[in-house]
Amino acid sequence: MSANNNAIIQFNHVTMQYDSDDAILKDVSFEIEHGKFYTLLGPSGCGKTTILRLIAGFLTPSAGDIYLKGKRINDVPANKRQVNTVFQDYALFPHLNVFENVAFGLRIKKLKQAEIDKKVTEALRFVNLSGYEKREISEMSGGQRQRVAIARAIVNEPDVLLLDEPLSALDLKLRTEMQSELRELQRRLGITFIFVTHDQEEALAMSDEIFVLNKGTIQQSGTPTDIYDEPINRFVADFIGESNIIEATIVRDYLVKFAGQAFECVDGGFNENEPVEVVIRPEDLELTTPDKGKLKIKVDSQLFRGVHYEIVGIDEAGNRWMVHSTRKAAVGEEIGLIFDPEAIHIMRFNETEEEFDKRIEEFTEVSGDED
Amino acid sequence: MRTRSRNFYLAPYLLWIVLFVAAPILLILYYSFQDVEGGWTLSNYSHFFTSVYMKMTLSSFWYALLITFFSLIIAYPTAYLLTKTKHKQLWLLLIIVPSWVNLLLKAYAFIGLFGTYGLTNELLEAVGIGRQQILFTDFSFVFVSVYIFIPFMLLPIYNSLEELNPSLIHAARDLGASAWTTIRRVIIPLTIDGVKSGCQAVFIPALSLFMITRLIAGNRVITLGTAIEQHFLVTQDWGMGATIAVFLVIVMAIIMILTGRKRRGAR
Numbered sequence: 336m337s338a339n340n341n342a343i344i345q346f347n348h349v350t351m352q353y354d355s356d357d358a359i360l361k362d363v364s365f366e367i368e369h370g371k372f373y374t375l376l377g378p379s380g381c382g383k384t385t386i387l388r389l390i391a392g393f394l395t396p397s398a399g400d401i402y403l404k405g406k407r408i409n410d411v412p413a414n415k416r417q418v419n420t421v422f423q424d425y426a427l428f429p430h431l432n433v434f435e436n437v438a439f440g441l442r443i444k445k446l447k448q449a450e451i452d453k454k455v456t457e458a459l460r461f462v463n464l465s466g467y468e469k470r471e472i473s474e475m476s477g478g479q480r481q482r483v484a485i486a487r488a489i490v491n492e493p494d495v496l497l498l499d500e501p502l503s504a505l506d507l508k509l510r511t512e513m514q515s516e517l518r519e520l521q522r523r524l525g526i527t528f529i530f531v532t533h534d535q536e537e538a539l540a541m542s543d544e545i546f547v548l549n550k551g552t553i554q555q556s557g558t559p560t561d562i563y564d565e566p567i568n569r570f571v572a573d574f575i576g577e578s579n580i581i582e583a584t585i586v587r588d589y590l591v592k593f594a595g596q597a598f599e600c601v602d603g604g605f606n607e608n609e610p611v612e613v614v615i616r617p618e619d620l621e622l623t624t625p626d627k628g629k630l631k632i633k634v635d636s637q638l639f640r641g642v643h644y645e646i647v648g649i650d651e652a653g654n655r656w657m658v659h660s661t662r663k664a665a666v667g668e669e670i671g672l673i674f675d676p677e678a679i680h681i682m683r684f685n686e687t688e689e690e691f692d693k694r695i696e697e698f699t700e701v702s703g704d705e706d
Numbered sequence: 707m708r709t710r711s712r713n714f715y716l717a718p719y720l721l722w723i724v725l726f727v728a729a730p731i732l733l734i735l736y737y738s739f740q741d742v743e744g745g746w747t748l749s750n751y752s753h754f755f756t757s758v759y760m761k762m763t764l765s766s767f768w769y770a771l772l773i774t775f776f777s778l779i780i781a782y783p784t785a786y787l788l789t790k791t792k793h794k795q796l797w798l799l800l801i802i803v804p805s806w807v808n809l810l811l812k813a814y815a816f817i818g819l820f821g822t823y824g825l826t827n828e829l830l831e832a833v834g835i836g837r838q839q840i841l842f843t844d845f846s847f848v849f850v851s852v853y854i855f856i857p858f859m860l861l862p863i864y865n866s867l868e869e870l871n872p873s874l875i876h877a878a879r880d881l882g883a884s885a886w887t888t889i890r891r892v893i894i895p896l897t898i899d900g901v902k903s904g905c906q907a908v909f910i911p912a913l914s915l916f917m918i919t920r921l922i923a924g925n926r927v928i929t930l931g932t933a934i935e936q937h938f939l940v941t942q943d944w945g946m947g948a949t950i951a952v953f954l955v956i957v958m959a960i961i962m963i964l965t966g967r968k969r970r971g972a973r
Contacts, residue, residue: 393876413879426877430895439891440881501773 349399376546399689419488434468458490603698619678628671737948750949770912781859842924859904866900
C-alpha cells in the first residue's frame with residue numbers, strides 16, 4: 336500500500352516495540368481525514384498515547400510507515416512536523432508569561448514582532464483569554480492553563496492538533512464545559528483534532544470518529560452511534576457504556592436463542608447453531624408485568640442514579656440483566672422485560688473489523704432496516 | 707512554652723554559630739585593625755589597596771573564574787547526559803566518590819601523575835612528544851582545581867535538571883524548536899538556579915585556595931589564599947592576613963547576595 340493523498344494522516348502496518356517487551360502497538364493501520372474530530376479511546380496501556388507520540392514525532396515506529404499529507408514522516412523530527420500537541424499536564428513554560436508561552440512557536444519561526452502581537456492576541460481571544468497576556472503561568476487556574484496550552488498550539492496553524500487527555504486534570508463541571516468548547520473550537524478552526532481519552536462519555540460526546548483501542552490494536556472505528564449501537568466484540572461493548580452481554584446461539588439468520596428462548600432480531604450472515612454473544616443496552620429494556628414480558632427476571636439490587644433507576648436482576652437461565660428505568664422496582668420482585676428486535680445486537684467471536692463492517696452492510700440492506 | 711522549647715533545641719546550633727562563625731569573624735575584624743606591635747592602625751587597609759595586593763586580588767579572581775568556567779562547561783553537559791542514562795544513581799555516585807577523598811591526598815596523587823618522571827610524562831615520551839614541565843604550571847593548577855571542584859558544580863545542576871519536567875522539552879520540540887534552541891530557550895533558563903548555586907559552590911572556595919597553589923602550582927600562582935597563609939604562618943603579620951580575610955568575607959557575602967536563589971518552580 337502506498338500513501339493515500341486524501342488522508343491527512345495515514346498509518347501503514349505500524350508496530351511499536353521496545354526491546355524484548357510486548358509490542359505496544361501491533362501492526363496498526365488507519366487513515367485520518369482532514370477537518371474531523373477523532374478520538375482514540377481505550378484503557379491505560381492500550382497504545383493510544385503511543386499513537387499520538389508517533390504522530391507528534393517523539394517516537395519512531397519499530398516497523399511500518401507514517402504519512403502526513405501523503406509524505407512519509409518516519410524520519411522527520413518533531414520540530415519539522417506541521418502538528419502541535421496539547422499536553423496532558425499542559426507543559427507550559429514556567430519562566431515565560433502567557434504572551435511569551437503562546438508566542439514561543441512564532442518566535443522560533445522568526446516572525447516580525449507586529450505579526451507575533453497580532454497572532455498571539457487573536458489566539459488568546461479565540462480561547463477567551465484576552466487581557467491575560469502579562470500574567471505568569473503560576474497565576475493561572477487549571478482551566479486557564481488549559482486554554483493557554485490550546486492557544487499556544489493553535490497559534491502555529493497546525494494541520495493536525497493532538498490532544499493528550501487534556502481534560503483529565505479538571506473537575507467534572509469544568510470538564511463538561513471544556514468538552515463543548517473544544518468541539519466548538521474544532522468546528523471554527525476546521526482542522527483535524529486527534530483527542531486521546533480513556534473516558535467513553537467524553538469520546539461519545541465530542542467525536543466525529545472514534546477509534547477504540549485495546550492491547551495495541553484498534554478494535555473498532557466508526558462514528559459514536561455506530562460504535563455504541565453495533566459494537567464488534569465484548570471488549571468494545573463493555574468499554575463503551577453499560578451493556579448486558581449474554582451468550583447465545585444462532586437458530587438461523589434473524590433468529591437467535593438465549594435464556595432458553597428464541598428471539599427475532601435484525602442481524603444476519605451467520606451459520607446455523609453458531610455460538611455468539613448478544614448485547615442489549617440497559618436503556619433498551621422496558622419493565623412490564625411478568626406475564627407480559629419476553630423475559631422474566633427476579634430483582635437482585637436497585638440503585639437510584641438520578642435520571643433513572645439501575646435495576647439488576649437474574650433470569651430463569653441464570654443470566655444477569657441490568658435495566659435502566661424511570662420506574663421503581665422492589666428487591667426480590669418478579670418483573671417482565673420487553674425489548675424490540677432492533678435492540679438485540681449480535682457479536683461473533685473473532686470477527687475482524689473488515690468482516691464485521693461487510694456483514695453489517697450486506698445484511699442491514701436485506702432486512703431493509705436502517706436503525 | 708512552645709517557643710521556650712524551640713529556643714532550647716536551637717541552643718546547640720546557636721552556640722556553634724557564635725563560637726565558630728561569629729567569634730572568628732569578629733576576631734579577624736579586630737586583627738585587621740592591629741599592626742605588628744599590637745597597636746590600633748588603618749595601615750593594613752591602605753596597604754591592601756596598593757598595586758601588589760591589587761594584582762594578587764586580580765589574579766585570584768582570574769583563576770577562580772577560570773576554574774568556575776571550566777567546571778561549568780564540563781559539569782553541565784555531564785549532568786545533562788547523566789539524567790538521560792539508565793543507571794544514573796550509580797554514575798552519580800562514581801562522580802561524587804572522589805570528593806570523599808581528602809584534598810591533600812588528591813593533590814599528592816597529582817604530584818605523582820604530573821611529576822617529571824610521572825605517568826603523564828612517561829606517556830608523552832612513549833608517543834614521541836617528550837617530557838614536559840607539567841607540574842608547577844598554570845595548566846596543572848587549573849586542571850587539578852577543576853577536577854576537585856567538579857562534583858560541587860555537578861550536583862546542584864544535576865538536581866535542577868532532574869526537577870525539569872520532561873514534557874517541557876517535548877513541548878519546545880513540538881513548537882518547532884531545534885535541539886539547540888530547546889537547550890537555549892527552555893533547559894538553560896529553567897536550570898539557571900542550579901547553575902548559580904554550582905558557581906557559588908565553586909567560585910567562593912576557589913577564591914581562597916592555598917593548598918593546591920602551593921603543592922601543584924609550586925607557589926608560582928600567588929592568590930589571596932596563599933597570601934593569607936604566608937602572613938599568618940611565615941611573616942607573622944596577622945594584621946595584614948586578617949585584612950585580606952575581611953576583604954574575602956565581604957566579597958563572598960556580595961556574591962552570595964547577587965546569586966541568591968529566587969525560587970521559581972520548574973513544574
